[in-house]
Amino acid sequence: MxxxxxxxxxxxxxxxxxxxxxxxxxxxxxxxxxxxxxxxxxxxxxxEPEVPLRQRCARGRLMELTSLHHLKDAARYRPDQVAAAGDIASLKASWRVLKRSVQGLFDDVDLAEAGSWSVEGVRYxxxxxxxxxxxxxxxxxxxxxxxxxxxxxxxxxxxxxxxxxxxxxxxxxxxxxxxxxxxxxxxxxxxxxxxxxxxxxxxxxxxxxxxxxxxxxxxxxxxxxxxx
Structure with a gap:
């Protein structure tokens, strides 16, 4: 990345x-x-060289999660509502797959509230x-x-x-x-x-x-x- x-x-x-x-x-x-x-x-x-490898990996996963969240949020405003619904459904499915992957790789994952997410203590x-x-x-x-x-x-x-x-x-x-x-x-x-x-x-x-x-x-x- x-x-x-x-x-x-x-x-x-x-x-x-x-x-x-x-x-x-x-x-x-x-x-x-x-x-x-x-x-x-x-x-x-x-x-960032001073940061442990696991924390750098958490940052990468957090960046992917945040990007997917914003794509899903933007899709809600597509003028074509049928297309919007399809985009949202696809992005939600991708979100579930990515979430399960992150939860399987890291011990402490908090994705309850957008804007306050953390992966093993790593936040934006x-x-x-x-x-x-x-x-x-x-x-x-x-x-x-x-x-x-x-x-x-x-x-x-x-x-x-x-x-x-x-x-x-x-x-x-x-x-x-x-x-x-x-x-x-x-x-x-x-x-x-x-x-x-x-x-x-x-x-x-x-x-x-x-x-x-x-x-x-x-x-x-x-x-x-x-x-x-």
Whole structure:
């Protein structure tokens, strides 16, 4: 699952590059940057090195259970009620199979109340706190909690005060601008966490990847502050 998440993180990074090349450098790239960060962060949560193997496995099962729950909840609102009923019935059957599997693998499973589920004490955490742990473990000088919250503000519809690059010109007109420094910072936010994700995957599997090492060399050249 973590490998798939990091592959999706890579695709989002590529999407930002395409938009930048096209000159589309306002809100859309922030939404993609936040999503890319989230995919990497969840991969870290699944493979967090300091966490015992059994707890990491519980996290993976909990993530599957939560995903299935949200799919079932969304199906209720399909306009075609016949199709909705079929989707719900299929998802409920999948839920029962997955629930039995989790209960057979783990000793203490509490799925009584959605939002408070736990598998051997493992619950969904605050993703803000996970972001903090992720970057702290990497030795980053940036607080991951701040970065994730900042990206979240940028990624969602906001008032004018929180709209990047919005200002007032000399004649009172509304203007939009973006600096090369801002684009550089966003590239940093995309590429360094992606490299951290690749390191998490390769370290977990005990691999020595020339491609990851080459990427590190390029990042050291362009974003040397990340390695201080």
């Amino acid at each position: 973590a490998v798939t998440l990091v592959r999706q993180q890579a695709d989002l990074c590529v999407s930002v590059g395409i938009l930048m090349e096209a000159g589309e450098i306002f809100e859309s790239i922030y939404s993609l940057a936040r999503s890319a960060f989230e995919f990497g962060m969840r991969a870290f949560w699944l493979l 955490e605050s993703w803000t706190e996970v972001a903090g742990r992720w970057l702290e473990r990497s030795g980053a000088s940036v607080d991951g909690r701040w970065l994730y919250k900042h990206l979240s503000v940028r990624a969602h519809p906001q008032g004018l005060i929180a709209t990047p690059g919005l200002g007032v010109g000399a004649e009172g007109q509304t203007i939009r601008s973006v600096s090369a420094d801002e684009i550089g910072r966003l590239a940093f936010v995309l590429l360094v966490p992606f490299w951290l994700s690749l390191n998490t995957i390769t370290s977990y599997h005990g691999l020595a990847s020339g491609a990851v090492a080459a990427l590190e060399g390029e990042l050291r050249e362009h974003f040397s502050s990340a390695f201080v």
